[in-house]
Protein backbone atom coordinates (compact mmCIF):
# COMPACT_ATOMS: atom_id res chain seq x y z
CA UNK A 1 0.00 0.00 0.00
CA UNK A 2 2.78 2.35 0.99
CA UNK A 3 4.61 1.50 -2.24
CA UNK A 4 1.54 2.16 -4.37
CA UNK A 5 1.06 5.54 -2.77
CA UNK A 6 4.66 6.62 -3.24
CA UNK A 7 4.58 5.40 -6.85
CA UNK A 8 1.47 7.50 -7.43
CA UNK A 9 3.16 10.48 -5.86
CA UNK A 10 6.20 9.90 -8.01
CA UNK A 11 4.11 9.77 -11.19
CA UNK A 12 2.08 12.85 -10.28
CA UNK A 13 5.38 14.59 -9.49
CA UNK A 14 6.65 13.75 -12.95
CA UNK A 15 3.40 14.96 -14.53
CA UNK A 16 3.56 18.22 -12.59
CA UNK A 17 7.20 18.68 -13.55
CA UNK A 18 6.36 17.92 -17.16
CA UNK A 19 3.49 20.39 -17.20
CA UNK A 20 5.68 22.99 -15.57
CA UNK A 21 8.40 22.38 -18.14
CA UNK A 22 5.85 22.66 -20.96
CA UNK A 23 4.42 25.82 -19.41
CA UNK A 24 7.89 27.33 -19.19
CA UNK A 25 8.95 26.23 -22.63
CA UNK A 26 5.86 27.40 -24.51
CA UNK A 27 6.32 31.16 -23.99
CA UNK A 28 10.02 30.69 -24.70
CA UNK A 29 9.41 29.08 -28.07
CA UNK A 30 6.78 31.72 -28.85
CA UNK A 31 9.29 34.43 -27.99
CA UNK A 32 11.86 32.70 -30.16
CA UNK A 33 9.38 32.76 -33.05
CA UNK A 34 8.71 36.47 -32.54
CA UNK A 35 12.41 37.18 -32.41
CA UNK A 36 13.16 35.65 -35.76
CA UNK A 37 15.17 38.86 -36.22
CA UNK A 38 18.72 38.79 -34.97
CA UNK A 39 19.26 39.42 -31.26
CA UNK A 40 20.36 42.81 -29.94
CA UNK A 41 24.05 43.46 -29.47
CA UNK A 42 24.72 45.68 -26.48
CA UNK A 43 26.81 48.79 -26.93
CA UNK A 44 28.55 50.54 -24.04
CA UNK A 45 31.34 52.58 -25.65
CA UNK A 46 32.32 54.52 -28.77
CA UNK A 47 34.28 51.59 -30.22
CA UNK A 48 31.19 49.40 -29.93
CA UNK A 49 29.13 52.03 -31.71
CA UNK A 50 31.70 52.39 -34.51
CA UNK A 51 31.67 48.59 -34.90
CA UNK A 52 28.12 48.89 -36.30
CA UNK A 53 29.87 49.71 -39.58
CA UNK A 54 31.08 46.10 -39.86
CA UNK A 55 27.56 44.66 -39.32
CA UNK A 56 25.14 47.42 -40.36
CA UNK A 57 22.14 45.10 -40.69
CA UNK A 58 22.20 43.86 -37.12
CA UNK A 59 20.26 45.08 -34.09
CA UNK A 60 21.83 47.08 -31.30
CA UNK A 61 20.97 48.46 -27.89
CA UNK A 62 22.82 51.07 -25.87
CA UNK A 63 23.53 50.23 -22.24
CA UNK A 64 25.29 53.48 -21.33
CA UNK A 65 25.63 57.14 -22.21
CA UNK A 66 28.62 57.42 -24.53
CA UNK A 67 31.15 60.18 -25.07
CA UNK A 68 31.88 60.22 -28.81
CA UNK A 69 34.77 62.61 -28.18
CA UNK A 70 37.04 62.62 -31.20
CA UNK A 71 36.11 62.88 -34.91
CA UNK A 72 33.33 60.53 -35.93
CA UNK A 73 33.17 58.89 -39.35
CA UNK A 74 29.53 58.63 -40.51
CA UNK A 75 28.41 55.02 -40.96
CA UNK A 76 25.61 53.41 -42.97
CA UNK A 77 22.91 51.54 -41.05
CA UNK A 78 20.16 49.10 -42.01
CA UNK A 79 19.28 47.50 -38.66
CA UNK A 80 17.63 48.55 -35.45
CA UNK A 81 19.23 50.77 -32.85
CA UNK A 82 17.49 51.03 -29.50
CA UNK A 83 19.02 53.98 -27.69
CA UNK A 84 17.35 52.64 -24.56
CA UNK A 85 17.02 56.20 -23.24
CA UNK A 86 20.76 56.83 -23.41
CA UNK A 87 22.73 59.81 -24.64
CA UNK A 88 25.48 60.04 -27.22
CA UNK A 89 27.36 63.21 -26.42
CA UNK A 90 30.06 65.29 -28.10
CA UNK A 91 29.49 63.88 -31.60
CA UNK A 92 31.87 65.72 -33.92
CA UNK A 93 31.65 65.12 -37.66
CA UNK A 94 33.84 66.94 -40.20
CA UNK A 95 33.66 64.55 -43.14
CA UNK A 96 31.05 62.69 -45.18
CA UNK A 97 30.54 58.92 -45.11
CA UNK A 98 31.68 56.66 -47.94
CA UNK A 99 28.18 55.84 -49.17
CA UNK A 100 26.77 57.90 -52.03
CA UNK A 101 23.13 57.86 -53.12
CA UNK A 102 21.18 59.59 -55.87
CA UNK A 103 19.14 62.59 -54.72
CA UNK A 104 16.70 64.65 -56.81
CA UNK A 105 15.62 68.25 -56.68
CA UNK A 106 12.07 69.55 -57.20
CA UNK A 107 12.48 69.14 -60.99
CA UNK A 108 13.58 65.51 -60.53
CA UNK A 109 17.09 66.29 -61.67
CA UNK A 110 19.50 63.74 -60.23
CA UNK A 111 22.66 64.31 -58.23
CA UNK A 112 25.28 61.87 -56.99
CA UNK A 113 25.27 62.91 -53.37
CA UNK A 114 27.28 62.48 -50.17
CA UNK A 115 26.00 62.42 -46.59
CA UNK A 116 27.12 63.28 -43.08
CA UNK A 117 25.76 62.71 -39.58
CA UNK A 118 26.03 60.05 -36.91
CA UNK A 119 24.83 57.85 -39.76
CA UNK A 120 25.60 58.61 -43.37
CA UNK A 121 22.72 56.49 -44.64
CA UNK A 122 19.68 54.90 -42.97
CA UNK A 123 17.90 52.29 -45.10
CA UNK A 124 15.00 50.15 -43.80
CA UNK A 125 16.35 51.04 -40.40
CA UNK A 126 14.78 51.83 -37.07
CA UNK A 127 16.32 54.19 -34.55
CA UNK A 128 14.51 54.78 -31.29
CA UNK A 129 14.86 56.31 -27.81
CA UNK A 130 18.18 57.93 -28.59
CA UNK A 131 19.48 61.37 -27.63
CA UNK A 132 22.42 63.22 -29.16
CA UNK A 133 23.78 66.05 -27.06
CA UNK A 134 26.39 68.66 -27.88
CA UNK A 135 26.71 67.47 -31.50
CA UNK A 136 28.62 69.40 -34.14
CA UNK A 137 28.44 68.43 -37.80
CA UNK A 138 30.68 70.74 -39.80
CA UNK A 139 30.97 70.04 -43.52
CA UNK A 140 32.90 72.09 -46.07
CA UNK A 141 34.29 71.73 -49.57
CA UNK A 142 31.91 68.97 -50.62
CA UNK A 143 29.82 68.76 -53.75
CA UNK A 144 26.15 67.68 -53.53
CA UNK A 145 25.74 66.90 -49.87
CA UNK A 146 23.21 66.61 -47.05
CA UNK A 147 24.16 66.82 -43.40
CA UNK A 148 22.20 66.37 -40.17
CA UNK A 149 22.93 65.24 -36.65
CA UNK A 150 21.27 61.82 -36.85
CA UNK A 151 21.61 60.92 -40.54
CA UNK A 152 22.41 62.53 -43.89
CA UNK A 153 20.11 60.21 -45.86
CA UNK A 154 17.06 58.19 -44.89
CA UNK A 155 15.05 55.70 -46.94
CA UNK A 156 12.01 53.82 -45.65
CA UNK A 157 13.12 54.09 -42.04
CA UNK A 158 11.59 54.83 -38.67
CA UNK A 159 13.00 57.42 -36.32
CA UNK A 160 11.05 57.33 -33.10
CA UNK A 161 11.60 59.11 -29.80
CA UNK A 162 14.93 60.62 -30.80
CA UNK A 163 16.28 63.99 -29.71
CA UNK A 164 19.18 65.97 -31.10
CA UNK A 165 20.85 69.05 -29.70
CA UNK A 166 23.73 70.80 -31.40
CA UNK A 167 24.96 72.54 -34.53
CA UNK A 168 25.09 71.68 -38.23
CA UNK A 169 27.18 73.94 -40.44
CA UNK A 170 27.77 73.60 -44.15
CA UNK A 171 29.88 75.51 -46.62
CA UNK A 172 28.28 74.34 -49.83
CA UNK A 173 30.20 73.85 -53.07
CA UNK A 174 27.65 71.66 -54.90
CA UNK A 175 24.13 72.14 -56.28
CA UNK A 176 21.77 69.88 -54.31
CA UNK A 177 22.54 70.38 -50.64
CA UNK A 178 20.97 70.83 -47.24
CA UNK A 179 21.26 70.84 -43.47
CA UNK A 180 18.81 69.57 -40.86
CA UNK A 181 18.43 68.51 -37.26
CA UNK A 182 17.32 64.87 -37.61
CA UNK A 183 17.68 63.81 -41.28
CA UNK A 184 19.09 65.60 -44.33
CA UNK A 185 17.34 63.98 -47.29
CA UNK A 186 14.85 61.19 -47.80
CA UNK A 187 11.66 59.62 -46.56
CA UNK A 188 10.48 57.94 -43.42
CA UNK A 189 8.43 57.96 -40.30
CA UNK A 190 9.47 60.54 -37.72
CA UNK A 191 7.53 60.54 -34.49
CA UNK A 192 8.13 62.19 -31.10
CA UNK A 193 11.47 63.60 -32.17
CA UNK A 194 13.02 66.79 -30.81
CA UNK A 195 15.58 69.04 -32.42
CA UNK A 196 17.25 71.98 -30.70
CA UNK A 197 19.60 73.12 -33.38
CA UNK A 198 21.71 75.87 -34.85
CA UNK A 199 21.81 75.36 -38.61
CA UNK A 200 24.07 77.40 -40.89
CA UNK A 201 24.16 77.06 -44.67
CA UNK A 202 26.78 79.11 -46.49
CA UNK A 203 26.47 78.72 -50.27
CA UNK A 204 29.87 79.02 -51.97
CA UNK A 205 28.72 77.58 -55.32
CA UNK A 206 29.03 80.19 -58.12
CA UNK A 207 28.92 78.19 -61.39
CA UNK A 208 25.14 78.15 -61.28
CA UNK A 209 22.23 78.24 -58.86
CA UNK A 210 22.15 75.83 -55.95
CA UNK A 211 19.08 74.02 -54.57
CA UNK A 212 19.36 74.79 -50.89
CA UNK A 213 17.38 73.05 -48.13
CA UNK A 214 17.11 73.54 -44.38
CA UNK A 215 14.68 72.07 -41.81
CA UNK A 216 14.55 71.28 -38.11
CA UNK A 217 13.50 67.65 -38.71
CA UNK A 218 14.10 67.06 -42.44
CA UNK A 219 15.66 69.39 -44.99
CA UNK A 220 14.25 67.74 -48.15
CA UNK A 221 11.92 64.78 -48.54
CA UNK A 222 8.64 63.22 -47.55
CA UNK A 223 7.00 61.10 -44.88
CA UNK A 224 5.07 61.12 -41.68
CA UNK A 225 6.24 63.78 -39.25
CA UNK A 226 4.21 63.64 -36.09
CA UNK A 227 4.55 65.04 -32.54
CA UNK A 228 7.95 66.54 -33.24
CA UNK A 229 9.31 69.62 -31.45
CA UNK A 230 11.80 71.97 -33.04
CA UNK A 231 13.73 74.86 -31.58
CA UNK A 232 15.61 76.24 -34.55
CA UNK A 233 18.19 78.96 -35.08
CA UNK A 234 18.85 79.02 -38.83
CA UNK A 235 21.16 81.13 -41.03
CA UNK A 236 21.15 80.74 -44.80
CA UNK A 237 23.20 82.63 -47.38
CA UNK A 238 21.90 81.35 -50.73
CA UNK A 239 22.73 82.39 -54.30
CA UNK A 240 20.30 79.87 -55.83
CA UNK A 241 16.90 78.58 -54.64
CA UNK A 242 16.23 78.63 -50.92
CA UNK A 243 13.88 76.10 -49.20
CA UNK A 244 13.72 76.66 -45.46
CA UNK A 245 11.21 75.43 -42.90
CA UNK A 246 11.05 75.06 -39.16
CA UNK A 247 10.06 71.39 -39.57
CA UNK A 248 10.90 70.58 -43.21
CA UNK A 249 12.68 72.66 -45.89
CA UNK A 250 10.95 71.17 -48.94
CA UNK A 251 8.22 68.56 -48.64
CA UNK A 252 8.41 66.57 -51.87
CA UNK A 253 8.48 62.92 -52.95
CA UNK A 254 11.58 63.56 -55.12
CA UNK A 255 10.80 60.29 -56.94
CA UNK A 256 10.52 58.28 -53.71
CA UNK A 257 7.59 55.94 -53.20
CA UNK A 258 6.30 56.91 -49.77
CA UNK A 259 2.57 57.07 -49.28
CA UNK A 260 2.16 58.32 -45.70
CA UNK A 261 2.15 62.11 -46.06
CA UNK A 262 1.47 63.85 -42.80
CA UNK A 263 2.77 66.71 -40.69
CA UNK A 264 0.78 66.91 -37.48
CA UNK A 265 1.00 67.78 -33.78
CA UNK A 266 4.39 69.41 -34.30
CA UNK A 267 5.77 72.50 -32.57
CA UNK A 268 8.05 74.88 -34.45
CA UNK A 269 9.84 77.59 -32.51
CA UNK A 270 12.73 79.86 -33.35
CA UNK A 271 13.88 81.81 -36.36
CA UNK A 272 15.49 81.45 -39.75
CA UNK A 273 17.52 84.35 -41.14
CA UNK A 274 18.20 84.00 -44.84
CA UNK A 275 18.86 85.70 -48.11
CA UNK A 276 18.22 84.45 -51.62
CA UNK A 277 20.57 86.25 -53.98
CA UNK A 278 18.62 85.27 -57.10
CA UNK A 279 16.43 87.29 -59.53
CA UNK A 280 14.36 84.17 -60.26
CA UNK A 281 13.01 84.32 -56.76
CA UNK A 282 11.30 81.64 -54.64
CA UNK A 283 12.65 82.48 -51.20
CA UNK A 284 10.76 79.71 -49.43
CA UNK A 285 10.84 80.10 -45.69
CA UNK A 286 8.10 79.33 -43.19
CA UNK A 287 7.42 77.86 -39.79
CA UNK A 288 6.40 74.31 -40.79
CA UNK A 289 7.31 73.55 -44.41
CA UNK A 290 9.33 75.93 -46.57
CA UNK A 291 7.87 74.59 -49.82
CA UNK A 292 5.12 71.96 -49.76
CA UNK A 293 5.69 70.83 -53.36
CA UNK A 294 3.96 67.53 -52.68
CA UNK A 295 1.16 68.55 -50.34
CA UNK A 296 0.83 66.46 -47.16
CA UNK A 297 -2.49 64.55 -46.99
CA UNK A 298 -2.71 65.59 -43.35
CA UNK A 299 -1.42 68.94 -42.18
CA UNK A 300 -2.97 69.89 -38.87
CA UNK A 301 -2.60 70.65 -35.15
CA UNK A 302 0.84 72.19 -35.58
CA UNK A 303 1.83 75.08 -33.34
CA UNK A 304 4.33 77.75 -34.20
CA UNK A 305 6.31 80.54 -32.62
CA UNK A 306 8.56 81.36 -35.51
CA UNK A 307 10.25 84.30 -37.14
CA UNK A 308 10.97 84.43 -40.87
CA UNK A 309 13.82 86.87 -41.16
CA UNK A 310 14.64 87.66 -44.78
CA UNK A 311 17.77 89.76 -45.35
CA UNK A 312 18.39 91.89 -48.47
CA UNK A 313 22.05 92.59 -48.06
CA UNK A 314 23.88 89.79 -49.88
CA UNK A 315 27.36 91.08 -49.14
CA UNK A 316 27.71 89.56 -45.72
CA UNK A 317 27.42 85.83 -44.97
CA UNK A 318 24.67 85.29 -42.43
CA UNK A 319 25.82 83.85 -39.16
CA UNK A 320 24.92 84.07 -35.51
CA UNK A 321 28.46 85.38 -35.02
CA UNK A 322 28.29 89.05 -35.95
CA UNK A 323 31.90 90.11 -35.45
CA UNK A 324 34.48 90.35 -38.23
CA UNK A 325 37.10 89.14 -35.81
CA UNK A 326 35.43 87.25 -32.99
CA UNK A 327 37.07 87.09 -29.60
CA UNK A 328 35.92 84.17 -27.50
CA UNK A 329 35.95 83.65 -23.81
CA UNK A 330 35.75 80.06 -22.58
CA UNK A 331 34.00 79.11 -19.38
CA UNK A 332 33.99 75.57 -18.07
CA UNK A 333 30.94 74.68 -16.03
CA UNK A 334 31.56 71.46 -14.11
CA UNK A 335 28.75 68.90 -13.85
CA UNK A 336 26.78 68.64 -10.63
CA UNK A 337 24.51 66.02 -9.18
CA UNK A 338 21.80 66.40 -11.81
CA UNK A 339 23.12 68.73 -14.54
CA UNK A 340 25.66 68.17 -17.27
CA UNK A 341 28.92 70.05 -17.31
CA UNK A 342 30.03 71.86 -20.47
CA UNK A 343 32.34 74.45 -21.93
CA UNK A 344 30.73 77.69 -23.08
CA UNK A 345 32.35 79.79 -25.80
CA UNK A 346 31.10 83.35 -25.75
CA UNK A 347 32.11 86.17 -28.07
CA UNK A 348 33.18 89.24 -26.16
CA UNK A 349 32.06 91.42 -29.07
CA UNK A 350 28.50 90.24 -29.90
CA UNK A 351 27.58 87.83 -27.08
CA UNK A 352 27.10 84.94 -29.52
CA UNK A 353 27.82 81.70 -27.72
CA UNK A 354 27.81 77.98 -28.13
CA UNK A 355 28.55 75.06 -25.83
CA UNK A 356 30.53 71.88 -26.30
CA UNK A 357 32.64 69.29 -24.41
CA UNK A 358 29.79 67.98 -22.30
CA UNK A 359 30.45 65.92 -19.17
CA UNK A 360 27.75 63.81 -17.54
CA UNK A 361 26.18 64.64 -14.17
CA UNK A 362 28.30 63.50 -11.26
CA UNK A 363 27.98 63.37 -7.49
CA UNK A 364 30.74 64.70 -5.27
CA UNK A 365 31.52 61.50 -3.41
CA UNK A 366 32.56 61.91 0.23
CA UNK A 367 34.69 59.61 2.40
CA UNK A 368 33.46 56.09 3.14
CA UNK A 369 31.82 55.86 6.56
CA UNK A 370 31.62 52.58 8.46
CA UNK A 371 28.06 51.70 9.38
CA UNK A 372 29.02 48.45 11.13
CA UNK A 373 32.51 47.03 11.27
CA UNK A 374 33.22 43.40 10.48
CA UNK A 375 34.40 40.91 13.12
CA UNK A 376 35.60 37.30 12.98
CA UNK A 377 32.05 36.07 12.37
CA UNK A 378 30.20 38.72 10.37
CA UNK A 379 30.74 41.07 7.42
CA UNK A 380 30.56 44.80 8.06
CA UNK A 381 28.99 47.59 6.01
CA UNK A 382 30.28 50.92 4.75
CA UNK A 383 28.53 53.72 2.89
CA UNK A 384 29.44 56.74 0.82
CA UNK A 385 27.34 59.90 0.47
CA UNK A 386 27.45 62.86 -1.92
CA UNK A 387 28.95 65.94 -0.26
CA UNK A 388 26.54 68.19 -2.18
CA UNK A 389 23.14 66.55 -2.17
CA UNK A 390 23.62 63.96 0.57
CA UNK A 391 22.49 61.11 -1.66
CA UNK A 392 23.76 57.62 -0.92
CA UNK A 393 26.24 56.99 -3.74
CA UNK A 394 27.95 53.81 -2.62
CA UNK A 395 27.47 50.82 -0.35
CA UNK A 396 29.95 47.98 0.19
CA UNK A 397 30.37 45.12 2.62
CA UNK A 398 33.51 44.89 4.74
CA UNK A 399 34.94 41.35 4.62
CA UNK A 400 35.09 39.13 7.71
CA UNK A 401 38.27 39.66 9.81
CA UNK A 402 40.86 36.96 9.37
CA UNK A 403 43.99 37.41 11.54
CA UNK A 404 43.45 35.39 14.84
CA UNK A 405 41.08 32.81 13.41
CA UNK A 406 43.42 31.83 10.65
CA UNK A 407 46.17 31.38 13.34
CA UNK A 408 43.96 29.08 15.38
CA UNK A 409 42.59 26.91 12.71
CA UNK A 410 45.91 25.25 11.66
CA UNK A 411 46.46 24.50 15.37
CA UNK A 412 43.02 22.93 15.51
CA UNK A 413 43.75 20.94 12.41
CA UNK A 414 46.98 19.55 13.87
CA UNK A 415 45.17 18.78 17.14
CA UNK A 416 42.55 16.78 15.36
CA UNK A 417 45.28 14.97 13.45
CA UNK A 418 46.83 13.95 16.75
CA UNK A 419 43.46 12.74 18.05
CA UNK A 420 42.91 10.68 14.93
CA UNK A 421 46.40 9.26 15.21
CA UNK A 422 45.77 8.26 18.84
CA UNK A 423 42.44 6.68 17.92
CA UNK A 424 44.06 4.74 15.11
CA UNK A 425 46.83 3.61 17.45
CA UNK A 426 44.34 2.37 20.03
CA UNK A 427 42.45 0.54 17.30
CA UNK A 428 45.59 -1.19 16.09
CA UNK A 429 46.53 -2.15 19.66
CA UNK A 430 43.08 -3.70 20.20
CA UNK A 431 43.32 -5.73 17.02
CA UNK A 432 46.82 -6.91 17.88
CA UNK A 433 45.69 -7.87 21.40
CA UNK A 434 42.68 -9.76 20.08
CA UNK A 435 44.86 -11.58 17.58
CA UNK A 436 47.28 -12.50 20.37
CA UNK A 437 44.49 -13.87 22.56
CA UNK A 438 43.12 -15.96 19.74
CA UNK A 439 46.57 -17.27 19.04
CA UNK A 440 47.22 -18.16 22.74
CA UNK A 441 43.79 -19.89 22.97
CA UNK A 442 44.60 -22.07 19.98
CA UNK A 443 48.00 -22.85 21.47
CA UNK A 444 46.38 -24.00 24.79
CA UNK A 445 43.88 -26.15 22.90
CA UNK A 446 46.64 -27.72 20.89
CA UNK A 447 48.53 -28.55 24.07
CA UNK A 448 45.37 -30.16 25.54
CA UNK A 449 44.78 -32.19 22.38
CA UNK A 450 48.23 -33.65 22.49
CA UNK A 451 47.48 -35.06 26.01
CA UNK A 452 44.09 -36.76 25.05
CA UNK A 453 43.00 -39.87 22.99
CA UNK A 454 42.79 -39.22 19.21
CA UNK A 455 39.04 -39.55 18.47
CA UNK A 456 37.69 -37.64 21.44
CA UNK A 457 40.43 -35.10 21.23
CA UNK A 458 39.56 -34.02 17.69
CA UNK A 459 35.89 -33.36 18.59
CA UNK A 460 36.49 -31.69 21.96
CA UNK A 461 39.41 -29.75 20.73
CA UNK A 462 37.63 -28.26 17.82
CA UNK A 463 34.70 -27.38 20.09
CA UNK A 464 37.03 -25.76 22.55
CA UNK A 465 38.82 -23.89 19.91
CA UNK A 466 35.48 -22.62 18.57
CA UNK A 467 34.40 -21.61 22.02
CA UNK A 468 37.54 -19.66 22.58
CA UNK A 469 37.20 -18.01 19.24
CA UNK A 470 33.59 -17.06 19.77
CA UNK A 471 34.36 -15.85 23.30
CA UNK A 472 37.06 -13.62 22.00
CA UNK A 473 35.02 -12.27 19.17
CA UNK A 474 32.12 -11.63 21.55
CA UNK A 475 34.43 -9.46 23.52
Ligand SMILES: [Zn+2]
Nearest residue numbers: 323347349350
Ligand atom coordinates in the same frame (compact mmCIF):
# COMPACT_ATOMS: atom_id res chain seq x y z
ZN1 LIG B 1 31.05 88.26 -32.01
Ligand SMILES: [Zn+2]
Nearest residue numbers: 337363386389
Ligand atom coordinates in the same frame (compact mmCIF):
# COMPACT_ATOMS: atom_id res chain seq x y z
ZN1 LIG C 1 24.95 64.71 -5.32
